[in-house]
Amino acid sequence: MEETEPKIAAAGAVDEGRLWGRLMALGQIGATPKGGVNRQALSKEDAEARRRMVAWAQDLGLAASGDDAGNLFLRLEGTDPAAAPVLTGSHLDSQPTGGKFDGAYGVLAGLEALEAIQAAGLRPQRSIEVVAWTNEEGSRFQPGAMGSAVFAGQMNLAEQLAVTDSDGITAGEALRDFLAATPDLSRRPIGFPLAAYVEAHIEQGPRLEATGRPIGVVGGIQGLRWFAVEVLGEAAHAGTTPVSMRKDALMAAAAMVTALNEAMADAADTVRFTVGRFEVSPGSPNTVPARVFFTIDFRHPDAAVIERLTSRIEPICADHAGGCAVKVTRTSDVRPTRFDPAVIDTVRRSADALDLPAMEMISGAGHDAMHLAEVCPAGMIFVPCEGGVSHNEAENARPRDLADGARVLAATLIDLAGADLAG
Ligand code: HGY
Ligand code: MN
Ligand code: MN
Numbered sequence: 001m002e003e004t005e006p007k008i009a010a011a012g013a014v015d016e017g018r019l020w021g022r023l024m025a026l027g028q029i030g031a032t033p034k035g036g037v038n039r040q041a042l043s044k045e046d047a048e049a050r051r052r053m054v055a056w057a058q059d060l061g062l063a064a065s066g067d068d069a070g071n072l073f074l075r076l077e078g079t080d081p082a083a084a085p086v087l088t089g090s091h092l093d094s095q096p097t098g099g100k101f102d103g104a105y106g107v108l109a110g111l112e113a114l115e116a117i118q119a120a121g122l123r124p125q126r127s128i129e130v131v132a133w134t135n136e137e138g139s140r141f142q143p144g145a146m147g148s149a150v151f152a153g154q155m156n157l158a159e160q161l162a163v164t165d166s167d168g169i170t171a172g173e174a175l176r177d178f179l180a181a182t183p184d185l186s187r188r189p190i191g192f193p194l195a196a197y198v199e200a201h202i203e204q205g206p207r208l209e210a211t212g213r214p215i216g217v218v219g220g221i222q223g224l225r226w227f228a229v230e231v232l233g234e235a236a237h238a239g240t241t242p243v244s245m246r247k248d249a250l251m252a253a254a255a256m257v258t259a260l261n262e263a264m265a266d267a268a269d270t271v272r273f274t275v276g277r278f279e280v281s282p283g284s285p286n287t288v289p290a291r292v293f294f295t296i297d298f299r300h301p302d303a304a305v306i307e308r309l310t311s312r313i314e315p316i317c318a319d320h321a322g323g324c325a326v327k328v329t330r331t332s333d334v335r336p337t338r339f340d341p342a343v344i345d346t347v348r349r350s351a352d353a354l355d356l357p358a359m360e361m362i363s364g365a366g367h368d369a370m371h372l373a374e375v376c377p378a379g380m381i382f383v384p385c386e387g388g389v390s391h392n393e394a395e396n397a398r399p400r401d402l403a404d405g406a407r408v409l410a411a412t413l414i415d416l417a418g419a420d421l422a423g
Contacts, residue, residue, distance in 0.1 A: 006122050006419040007411035011354055013116035014410055016403035022108050023402070026052060026092075027100035036393025037100055041093040041135035041146075042070065042174035047181035049092040053107065053132055054182055060115055062130075066185040069150040069157055070134035070175050073188060076114045078127040079420060084193040085127040086417045087376075088113065088409060090201055091136030091147075091368060098137070099395020101202045101385060105402060107132045109200040112403075113410035117419070125418035126195050133368045134175075141171045142295075143226055143332030148368035151191050152375045196343055196416045197372040200381045200409045202397050204365045206388030214404045215351045215358040216382025220339050221370045222272075222362060223306045226332035227296040229256070229317060233324040235282060235290035246288050247323040250280055253292035255320040260296070263312050271309065272299040272364065295331075301362055303336055337370040343379035343416070350411035356404050365390070381408050 004012070029052065030037045030045035039045040050072055054064045057074035065073045075085070090106025110130035117124065133151070138144020141163045149155035161172030179185075203209075208216050233249035257275050264273035277295040296313065300306050317326045351358040363380065372378045383405035386396040 006120070007350065007414040008353060009120040010113070010117045010122055010410040010414045010419070011350075011407035013119040014112055014403055014407045015116070016399050018115070019108060019112045019403055019406055020399040022056065022111070023100060023104060026104050026108065030094065032097065032393055034393040036395065037094045037098050038096050039092065039094040039098070040096060040140045041137060042140070042171065042178040046093050047178050050132065050178075051181055053092065053111070054185070056111060057130070060111075060118065062114065064185055065188045066179065066182065067151070067188045067190045069147045069160060069190055070178055071147045071151055072132040072185070074111065074130040076117065076124060076128045078124040078417060080125050081127055083126045084195040085129050086124075086195050086413055087129050087131055087197045087372070088199065088413060089131030089133065090199050092132045093135055093137050095137055095139050095391045097393050099390055099392060101395055101397050102204065102390050103136055105202055105383075105397070106200045109402070109406040109409050112406045113413055116406075116410045117414065121422050122414065122419045123422040124414065125420065126416070128413050128417050135171070136368055138332070140165045142228070145334075145366060145368050145371055146171070148371040152371040153191060154371050154374060157190060191375070194372070194376040196340070197369060197376055197378040198343060198347065198381065198409065198412050198416070199367055199369045200383070200405050201367060202385040202390060202395070203382040203388065204385060204390035207361060208359060208382060208384035209386070209388060211359055213357040213359040214383060214401050215356045215408055216361045217344060217348045217351065217358045218339060218363050218380035218382055219344055219360055220362050221337040221367060222299050222301040222364060223303055223336035224297065224299040224332065224334050224366050225306060225310050225330060227298070227313060228329045228331050229253070229294050229296065230327045231256070231292040231321065231324050232326070233288070233290050236288040238286040238288055241288060248288050249292040249324050250289040252320060252322045252324040252326070253278070253294060256317045256326070257294065259316045259320055260313065263316055264298070264309060270300060271305070272297070299364070301336055334366065334370050337373045339369070339373055339379045340377035343377045346412050346415045347379050347381055347408065350408045350415065353411060354404070354407055356408060381405055381412070
């Protein structure tokens, strides 16, 4: 009987029910009444999910370790333990009204791939590690993809630890409690050599589902910039203060957002401009707002367009400030990512070998892979999600598609790490 090729054997051992069961179990941690999750970075829910991952991994005989940035590593030792490992994974933290699959799928698909590799009686030559990066979402602590940025040297640890959330808690304080949840983890240095990185993720957009293809071969990620805008006016009595004497932070901020949105208008619908947070204070019906804080998330695949349009942000805010003061701060800046052609080709060949129709695409969403691509050959595998809905409690995906993505991941990891039949 012809021996099955290791990568096919590994993919064949992926178990759809086991993967779905773990996704549903993880989805119970921080579950929201509408069927989503609220597992914000470095929260107790995030710590509980980390503990759950460590328990599952240790049941499989994987070695669990962590670094001082809060990143978690689950290692299947290879026959050449000194060789740089292959890394896969994603994040466990979520948006405040997030879904059960964003991030969690990539971590659990990695665990499923390792379990399948073992079940297929294979030993990788290079060790393979599953990672859960700290604070990918950037909702509680900006910027996002913080743990992977520190790992890849794109941000330093002190900078990460100093960031505060809206309650004034620093990431350093939150991280201390978070790390205390898994006190027995051995410590890793921040950043270590990698042979390659591959991340599986739901697309978080409508394209794969629209084409009916189960696999996305991701060539890169569009660039993104985040800004924080603070508009400072003057609190005043709503009944007595003539408009001519007002320094109304709300009216100024509203004019800025309207003008920015007009400047970002794009007939090709490729510019992504979002004001996701808009805080008014003191927030009383009969006091003219003294302060408005709002965020800008701006994205585009072309660095020149990002440069051109972001250079308009400060002048537009200044032009609409009226009598208010305005401060624009850039809080994140990630250039467009191009993944490694050899890793992209390995993903494509894995999908082909498994007879899974695939589509080449660029990611609209940001991912930790954008930082890993700066330090090692990197790539991503997408699977469809229902209606392309994500960052929403209704986020959903089909068990079969999730398992197919894990099959392509298992095959890709075997190709990248090399494998022998376990003795
Ligand atoms: O914002 C993003 O693109 C990612 O989903 N956190
Ligand atoms: Mn994500
Ligand atoms: Mn996300």
